[in-house]
Amino acid sequence: MRTFEPILLAVVLFFPALCQAEQSCLWLNAATAGGVLGGPVTATVSRASANPSNAATPNAKSSAGPTSANPARAAYGSNAVDDSDCLFVRQSGSVFGELRIEVRTMSEPRKEFAAYVARCRDHATALQAIGNQAAGCSLNDKPGGLSEQVVGRVRDRAFVVRLSINEPSLAQSALREKARKTAEQVAGSLF
């Protein structure tokens, strides 16, 4: 046990450093992504567009916002949240995990969302209580690893959660459950 402690200490010191190195993902923080992938992650966030015309949630249509006359509070940005992609990667020895989150605003949700569901080809399984609607599927398109995908919608915004882990001991059903829970977190952030 004594020889194990320095390693643990290094891990302790290292974990927060990795977390701090992340950029902010609006849909899921790196610590939660790390929980999904089973260890520390590196995060990359990219905005889909600076100010998509219809990226505001219905909340943003309200004139209310901060009511304070206090300039410090009034200075907060609008309620609009831009579309963006988040990529979380965990590499630990031979174990590799990747979590991709993609969020896009749809101008015609009824038409456009079908294209997102089509990403599951004919394997889509409807998932209840994730956003307005969601579907999941197993991809397994890379050799040696498992991959699960959830596509969903919150009002006029589509999201895609894709989770891949090449951990031999991980069952497909466990990965599916991880993907479902992650999708629920993402949808929750989008409401």
Added chain:
Amino acid sequence: MYLTAGIVNHSTTKALATIVLAASFCILPTAALAQSDQSSERKEYADKIRETYNFRFGKDKPSLPGNASVEGNDFIQPGAFPKAAYCAHCHEQAYSQWRQALHSNSFRTPFYRTSVNILPRTAGIEFTRHCDSCHNPIGVLGGAMTQNSKVNREFDEDGLTCTTCHSIQQVKSTEGNGGFVMGVPAVMVDENGKRIPGEVPYEEILKYPKRHSQAVMKELYRTPEFCAACHKANLPNPLNDYKFIRAFTAFDEWQNSKFSKRNPLTFYSADFTTCQKCHMMRVPALAPPQEYGAKQGTFASHRWLAGNTAVPFYYGFDEQLQKTVEFLQSGMYLNVDLFAIKKRSTDEMIAPVGSTPFQLAPSDTLQTMVVIQNKNIGHSLIPEVRDLYEAWVEFTVKDGDGKEIYHSGFLKPDGMIDERAHSFTNRPVNVDGDFVDNHKVWTIHSVAYDNTVQAGRSVLVRYEFRIPNNVKGALTVTARVNYRHLRQSYLNNVLGEDHPAYPVVEIVSRSRVLKLGDNPPTAADPKDNPDWMRWNNLGIAYLDQFQYADAMDAFSHVVKLRPDYADGYTNIGLTNISWEKYGSARASLEKALTLSPDNARALYYLALVERREGNCDAEVGDLQKVVRQYPQSRDARRELGISYYQQHKPEEARQQFEALQAIDPDDIAAHYNLAILYGRMGMKEKAAEQSALFVTKKVDPGAPTYSLDFLRRHPEISTESVPWHLHTDFPADLAVGQQQH
């Protein structure tokens, strides 16, 4: 320390503690690791959180604008809370119920997230601590509600998990907003009664079940004060940058109801009944699955059945939905009475309908008086967030062919309720006089109207319609109280307008057949109130609508039918007092006291009469008798305090106002009078504190202008703010002498 008892050796403990610290930030702690040295883990975790935590509301107030706290007054690692799945091993049935209940879904539902997400997007995530002190206490106490949080939010899905409620050690008065103090979660105590943090092996629990009970159960959990920690809320200044505003007060409503046995002024009486008695009814424990919490084959339901149909509908929790509907439709809570008819041609009131013969003819214009009694709910109809929940009266008149003659309270094709419906909702407004949509409570400055029916009280809803000349057959008149969780426009905000229709539940209804020609008396329905009570409820409704002459008439019928009913005479006295006819009140109050000597309710009102008469000693004597019988009566304490104050007895007055404040920490009269009394006693600091509390809690005199702005712009709904109004299809100029919409 449990870990020294040979379960895990010390060196292992140290190593595991290190792992858990790391896991708290980036990976999921495992159940086995949770037994490690929690205090050092906690300190290291809290130190790390503090480095980046937004202490906007003060270094020593990490939960503000909420009130949640945990022993040690520092952040606690989320992994310190054993997960519900751990508890499920022995409490499988309670777990299954909890999973479908509101408490486990307190954070994750779209209905909550849509509202709370506005704060981080507009003001800052730190403001969410106000809501999340109750909706996600692990997040608040774990320091997750801060910018760029490094906390794994895996716990979000469990909302109020088992060990949030079952770790609470005390409640901080009854101020709400998460006003609890949690202990470090433990499921066992040691042989000395010391709490052992974290999970322990199931075998240990089974070996020492009493030590398990000692750790997870407290008498406090069976009290309404426990529920008050979160079922009472206010909007404090740090949240709204304005002033203290009362939000919802389910606990106070219960305390003022007949079920608390703490209020002598209720119209009816009942056995002492707690929140838990109705919302955690004992249910059979069916084996299997395992439920070790059962006693004599039953255990307290962890469904917390109430009115929320939206969450089980969204999640597909069919059993929870079905049981919620059954709960709402149990017939125990409301009474609907088609009490009276008035013909416009004569203005004579025919009442009570069913007991009194009358005649009808085509072309008659009728006013139907519907009395809705909040009979056995221990709080208001609707409780809590009346801006989101929707209860309303649907009133229909149909002819013999089922053809509709009049309909109020229908659902429109877009799912919205007919604007003219009588609803039990409210309309909070912001500084611009706009309805505060999406539950942005921090923008509320006033309430344009609040049509609730408090526990034990009744409301009179009046509908006017004309019998067509060519009407076929008898008329069927129906009044029903419907409930929808949530308001359609809020559902649209949450889910967009293409969501499925959410359930509308008919809580209660009553129909009567009105024939053209003679209508002889008919047999009462078993669910109908007796006639004396029907008159009594009408009187209560009149009283609340400031129709004092009519209330007097109604209560006079009560004492004619029930000359032995002391409260009937007290009601007459109360009406006289409300009408400021103090002299006329005395005789009926004395009659009540003859029938029921030392009746606290009659004594209380008699004391008010004596005050007017300048009979101070009798006034104080009567109030003292009331306080002796009801030491937790807010009203009696307040009035006795005022009596002592007027008698220049400051010490006695102070005691009463302090006792009042212990009952209701938000009582304005207590703040005001204590500020003065402390000042005169030289207690400057306490005087200043009470003075400041009075200033922030008193109503902003400018607030009604925001309400008026709203009402001016919404004529379709503005008469709902007037207690005495009429629902009719007739144009305003034909609804003679009546408010209409």
